Every structure is written in C-alpha cells, then in structure tokens.
Amino acid sequence: MLALAPVMAIILSLVIGRYPVSLSAIGQVVLNKLHLANYQVAQVHTVLIWDIRLPRAILGALVGACLAVSGAAFQGLFRNPLVSSGILGVSSGAGFGAALAIILFHGNTSATYGFAFAFALLAVLLSYMIGQVYNTTPTIMLVLGGVIVSSVFSSLISFTKYVADPYRELPSIVFWLMGSLATASYRDIMVAGIPMLVGLVGLMGIRWRINVLSMGDKEAHALGVNLKLDKGIVIFSATLATAGAVCVSGIIGWVGLIIPHICRMLVGNDNRVLIPSSMALGACFLVLVDDIGRIITGSEIPLGILTALIGAPFFVWLLKRTKGGGW
Amino acid sequence: MHLLELNDAGFTYPQQRDAVFSSINLRVDRGEIFCLLGPNGCGKTTLLDCILGIHRLDQGRIKVNGEDARHFRPGEIAKHVAYVPQRHENTFPYTVIDMVKMGRAVYTGRFSSPSDIDKEQAKKALEIVGMMHMRHRPFTQLSGGEAQLVMIARALAQQTSLIIMDEPTAHLDFKHEMLVMETIVKLVRETDMSVLMATHFPNHTFYFENRDIPIRVALMHDHTFLESGKPTEVLREDNIGRIYRVKARLAEFAMEEGSLRQLIPLRTLTAEDNCDESQY
Structure with missing residues (x-):
C-alpha cells in the first residue's frame, strides 16, 4: 500500500498535462523502453512520456519523500512538532549556494547543483558546531545553532540578490528560490538521487531509535542510547536527503512540516510506521501538486508557491476532522 | 560485591567554583531501598545524574556491579541501572x-x-x-x-538490578503516591531489585521501614552526606531541625499493624532557635 501509492501518483502524472496521453500509450512506451515489446508509437509520445513527464514525476516523488521524511525525523529528534526539514539551515544554505553559483557561473546547472548541495551541508555542519557545548550537543543548542545559521544565510541570499544583475541573474535566483521541477532529467535523478537514497535508507534504518531519542537527552541516555552517534546518524541522513532534494528542486517549503503531521493524524506517532508513511505521502503529495502546477494555467506555477496554497486548506480540513489527532 | 558503590565522589559544574557535592560515600546492595533526603537544591538530582553517567565525576569513582563506570561505553550503564524521572x-x-x-x-x-x-x-x-x-x-x-x-x-x-528514581511521587495525589510506594515495595520484595531514590518526604522512609523492607537513608547537607543509616537512627529530631530547619517529633504508634513510626512536623525554626541547640 505504502509503496504502491507513489507509483500510482507517478502513473497518474504521466497521463495528465496540457497534452493528454492515454494509459495504453504509456504502457506501450514503457514496454518499448524496457525492450519488452516493440509497439509503433508516435515519437512525440515517447519523448513526452519517457523524457519529460517520467523523470519529472520520479524526481518529484523522491524530493517529496525526502523533504517529508526529514521533517518527520527532525520533529522526533527535536521533540517539537513545529520543526521542519529546514530547521538546521539546509534550505537557506542551499539557497545561498545556488544564488552564488548563478552569479559566478551564470546559471550553469552543474555548478548550481554542486554549490547548493555543498552549502546545504556546510550550513548544517555550522549549526551542529555551534550547538556543540561541553562535548555534547543538547537539542536546544542545536535549534539555536540552526536559527543563527539560517538567518546568516538568509541575509547572504538577500545580499546576492542585491548585487545580482537585475535582468539576467536576479530572475533566475528568485525563480530558483521558489522551487520547481520543470527542468528534471534522468541526469538529475542519477546525481541527486544518490544522497537522497542514502538519506532515505539511513532514516528507514534508524527509525525506531527516533522514538527513543524523542524521550529527551537524559531519558534516552538512561535507556541506553549513544546520544552523540545516534543523533549524528539522524542528522546526517536527514541532511543528505534534504540537501539532495533542495539542490535539484529549489526551496519547496511546507512539505516537511505538513506531511509528517498528516501522517501523525493518520497512522499515529510511532516512527516505525510514521517514517515510511511520511515518505510515501510526501512523494504522492509533491507529484500531485506538481501535476496541478503544470495544468492549472497556461504557464507553470512554481512548486514552492503551490505546496502551501494547496497543502494549507487540506491541513485545516484534516485538523477539523481528526480533532488534532490526540495533540 | 556491591550493586552500586561511590567512593569519595565529588562533582563541580564546569566554570563554577563551588562543588555541588564532595566526599560522598554510598553503597547500595541487592534487595534494598536507599533514600536520598535533603532540602531543595542540595544536589540530589546532580548526584543521581552522575551515577547515570550524564555528568562525569571530577573526584572519586563509581562502581556499578563491581565495574568502574568510567570504562562503560556510551549507553552501557543502561544494562545495569534504569531511571524513572520525576515527571x-x-x-x-x-x-x-x-x-x-x-x-x-x-x-x-x-x-x-x-x-x-x-x-x-x-x-x-x-x-x-x-x-x-x-x-x-x-x-x-x-x-x-x-x-x-x-x-x-x-x-x-x-x-536491571537497580532502578534510580528521582522524586517519583513529587506530583502525585494521595492515592497515587500510595500506589507508587506500594509498587516499589512490591518490586523490592518480589523481584529482589534495589531502588535508589531521591525524595522530599522523610515519612516515605518510615513507610518502608514500617513494612520491614531493608532500607537505608542518607541525609544530604552542606554538599555532602551528613549521616546515613536506618531511618530511625538518622531521621532524628535534631537532624531534621538541622537540615530542613523544621521542628518535628518522631512518634511511634502501636497499631493493629504493629508499631508504626512517623515524623510529625510542628513548625519551622527561626533564627532565634539557632542559639538554643537544646530545642532539637
């Protein structure tokens, strides 16, 4: 069920779009490409389905899964349901990296990805180092470190906008910061997919420990958790996943906050179930929102705008229905 | 071999001059309850934190089941000692x-x-x-x-063979306080476990003593143990006056359940009481 839902969402997103395609055409193209059959298909269908919509949907699913699950993991680790995947400064770090690359390398894609990823990691590393006191990393200090680093990188983003060429560079920066999957290709999946998958696997592996870590430092220690190592693994995995996602998609807010919450209402708070459900629902959500962004108007609406516009009313509706799910 | 042994233990928070506690000697054996008593802020919780390995002693040593706690891997203490928080x-x-x-x-x-x-x-x-x-x-x-x-x-x-409890009844109503106390008695009686607990209520220790549970108590005062031993020996009226500044009477009632001891508080002591040691 959990693995099936994102697959369904991906198939659905192959069908819908401004150029409608039938399910049978999709089947034919996919079978052709997998060398299982040899149907006669229009070239335009092959390109549209296999080279444009499919990579975009796969990337969307991966990004959604990563953002949602990192949010869920961080909420557990920081014992705060209001935390999202950007708490340690990943997003603002990536944003600055991308903006810097757009100015320095005039929007070269590889450079933008590389810089975004590197600065995302750097931001989290800085937050972690600020949070380190007396050789331990109390949760509250980590949050503080994240706040400090985020605000520094936000200022730096503003600075790059200020110095950017207002006709060529500034629009690219602004557009990047709004988040989009429009340029998705298989190469993106190959490159950014590696950190994303490593992060997803790491969080899946350590998911029960997140329950124990959410007891708070003192109790978790007394329950036999190696705080430093286990926290490190959670932070490292979530950071890889988010950084991988952000560097190809730009900053997409709200997924990392709302999806874990929806899952908490639906499946409860045990991270053994919550982590995989967040992945699945995050994947579905982002793929579907991206579909809506593609078809709703003549030109595309950036993802980062739509996630909140669509997610917020849905969240409110769910809050009313489940009475907050035990909060 | 003792379940838990502290020798000459002392701890000071980093960047602070005064020790939270020092020269603490403590032994807990199988099947007994050990109560830490002392006024607010006397360092009971910090002492428990040191035993749990959350802080590191900067003086003396802790032995758990005969092993030096310094050599434990992170988290290993949890195989020997469990913890029940105040809340x-x-x-x-x-x-x-x-x-x-x-x-x-x-x-x-x-x-x-x-x-x-x-x-x-x-x-x-x-x-x-x-x-x-x-x-x-x-x-x-x-x-x-x-x-x-x-x-x-x-x-x-x-x-584990030892459970550490930090004021486990501090927020509870009369019935639930009793329920927790009864559970502790049950554990020690039936499972041969030991409990090391900090408490604010001297009468808790008499509750255990009245039920013939092996119990010892340590009074924490001036950053160290003032005295330790059986409740009747240690919780004397003079000691209660000294560490809590409360005048109290130790009463003994002959009941159907046997003879029950209880400490009855009368009033707080003022500065004037200080001059007259015979008050206690």
Whole structure:
C-alpha cells in the first residue's frame, strides 16, 4: 500500500498535462523502453512520456519523500512538532549556494547543483558546531545553532540578490528560490538521487531509535542510547536527503512540516510506521501538486508557491476532522 | 560485591567554583531501598545524574556491579541501572505499550526495532505495575500517577538490578503516591531489585521501614552526606531541625499493624532557635 501509492501518483502524472496521453500509450512506451515489446508509437509520445513527464514525476516523488521524511525525523529528534526539514539551515544554505553559483557561473546547472548541495551541508555542519557545548550537543543548542545559521544565510541570499544583475541573474535566483521541477532529467535523478537514497535508507534504518531519542537527552541516555552517534546518524541522513532534494528542486517549503503531521493524524506517532508513511505521502503529495502546477494555467506555477496554497486548506480540513489527532 | 558503590565522589559544574557535592560515600546492595533526603537544591538530582553517567565525576569513582563506570561505553550503564524521572515531559502521544518498549532500547540494535520477545517483556512489566489494561491508551492522556507507573514499567523492561528514581511521587495525589510506594515495595520484595531514590518526604522512609523492607537513608547537607543509616537512627529530631530547619517529633504508634513510626512536623525554626541547640 505504502509503496504502491507513489507509483500510482507517478502513473497518474504521466497521463495528465496540457497534452493528454492515454494509459495504453504509456504502457506501450514503457514496454518499448524496457525492450519488452516493440509497439509503433508516435515519437512525440515517447519523448513526452519517457523524457519529460517520467523523470519529472520520479524526481518529484523522491524530493517529496525526502523533504517529508526529514521533517518527520527532525520533529522526533527535536521533540517539537513545529520543526521542519529546514530547521538546521539546509534550505537557506542551499539557497545561498545556488544564488552564488548563478552569479559566478551564470546559471550553469552543474555548478548550481554542486554549490547548493555543498552549502546545504556546510550550513548544517555550522549549526551542529555551534550547538556543540561541553562535548555534547543538547537539542536546544542545536535549534539555536540552526536559527543563527539560517538567518546568516538568509541575509547572504538577500545580499546576492542585491548585487545580482537585475535582468539576467536576479530572475533566475528568485525563480530558483521558489522551487520547481520543470527542468528534471534522468541526469538529475542519477546525481541527486544518490544522497537522497542514502538519506532515505539511513532514516528507514534508524527509525525506531527516533522514538527513543524523542524521550529527551537524559531519558534516552538512561535507556541506553549513544546520544552523540545516534543523533549524528539522524542528522546526517536527514541532511543528505534534504540537501539532495533542495539542490535539484529549489526551496519547496511546507512539505516537511505538513506531511509528517498528516501522517501523525493518520497512522499515529510511532516512527516505525510514521517514517515510511511520511515518505510515501510526501512523494504522492509533491507529484500531485506538481501535476496541478503544470495544468492549472497556461504557464507553470512554481512548486514552492503551490505546496502551501494547496497543502494549507487540506491541513485545516484534516485538523477539523481528526480533532488534532490526540495533540 | 556491591550493586552500586561511590567512593569519595565529588562533582563541580564546569566554570563554577563551588562543588555541588564532595566526599560522598554510598553503597547500595541487592534487595534494598536507599533514600536520598535533603532540602531543595542540595544536589540530589546532580548526584543521581552522575551515577547515570550524564555528568562525569571530577573526584572519586563509581562502581556499578563491581565495574568502574568510567570504562562503560556510551549507553552501557543502561544494562545495569534504569531511571524513572520525576515527571516525563510529554511530546508525542505514544501508546503506553510503545513507551514501555523503549525500555528495551539497550538490547535492540541501532538499526532494528524491538522483537516479539521485547514486546513480551514490555507486557510483563506492565502486568507487574498493574497497567496492562491501559496498554493501548496514549501516554499523554494518563493521569500523573498512571504515567509514573508506566515509567516504572519502562524501567522494569530494562531488566536491571537497580532502578534510580528521582522524586517519583513529587506530583502525585494521595492515592497515587500510595500506589507508587506500594509498587516499589512490591518490586523490592518480589523481584529482589534495589531502588535508589531521591525524595522530599522523610515519612516515605518510615513507610518502608514500617513494612520491614531493608532500607537505608542518607541525609544530604552542606554538599555532602551528613549521616546515613536506618531511618530511625538518622531521621532524628535534631537532624531534621538541622537540615530542613523544621521542628518535628518522631512518634511511634502501636497499631493493629504493629508499631508504626512517623515524623510529625510542628513548625519551622527561626533564627532565634539557632542559639538554643537544646530545642532539637
């Protein structure tokens, strides 16, 4: 069920779009490409389905899964349901990296990805180092470190906008910061997919420990958790996943906050179930929102705008229905 | 070999001059209760934190089951000592059984989840504290007393020979205080475990003594142990006056249940009482 839902969402997103395609055409193209059959298909269908919509949907699913699950993991680790995947400064770090690359390398894609990823990691590393006191990393200090680093990188983003060429560079920066999957290709999946998958696997592996870590430092220690190592693994995995996602998609807010919450209402708070459900629902959500962004108007609406516009009313509706799910 | 042994233990917070405590000697043996008594802020909790390995002593040493605690790997202490907090700070509404299963963390690999055996252990622990019927309820919806019993069950699931409790009845009403005390008695009587607890109520120690549970008490005062031993020997009227500044009488009642001792507080002592030592 959990693995099936994102697959369904991906198939659905192959069908819908401004150029409608039938399910049978999709089947034919996919079978052709997998060398299982040899149907006669229009070239335009092959390109549209296999080279444009499919990579975009796969990337969307991966990004959604990563953002949602990192949010869920961080909420557990920081014992705060209001935390999202950007708490340690990943997003603002990536944003600055991308903006810097757009100015320095005039929007070269590889450079933008590389810089975004590197600065995302750097931001989290800085937050972690600020949070380190007396050789331990109390949760509250980590949050503080994240706040400090985020605000520094936000200022730096503003600075790059200020110095950017207002006709060529500034629009690219602004557009990047709004988040989009429009340029998705298989190469993106190959490159950014590696950190994303490593992060997803790491969080899946350590998911029960997140329950124990959410007891708070003192109790978790007394329950036999190696705080430093286990926290490190959670932070490292979530950071890889988010950084991988952000560097190809730009900053997409709200997924990392709302999806874990929806899952908490639906499946409860045990991270053994919550982590995989967040992945699945995050994947579905982002793929579907991206579909809506593609078809709703003549030109595309950036993802980062739509996630909140669509997610917020849905969240409110769910809050009313489940009475907050035990909060 | 003692279950827990502290020799000449001392601790000072980094960047502070005065020691929280120093020259503490303490021994806990199998099947006994050891109570730490002392006014607010005397360092009881910090002492417990040092035993749990949250702080490191900067003087003296701790031996747990004969092993030097300094050589423990991070988290290894959890195989020897379990911990019941004064009050668990709720975050996410985990179910009661999920809470208790966390007591199995020390026996569960980093990348795995509790097994069926662990689940059985958790159920057994809930059975002992009489909370089995609540196992599917969200922990956050329990009353303070029920929550504390679940915390004790979690410690039991850890299967250690010693449980450390930090003022386990501090927030509880009259009945639930009694319930927690009875549970502690049950544990020590039936499972041969030991309990090291900090408490604010001198009469808790008499409660145990009146029931013939092996109990010792240490009075913490001026950053060290003023005296330790049996409650009747240590909780004398003069000692209560000295450390709590309260005038109290130790009363003994002949009841059907046998002779029961109880400390009855009369009034707080003022500066004038200081001059007259015979007051005590």
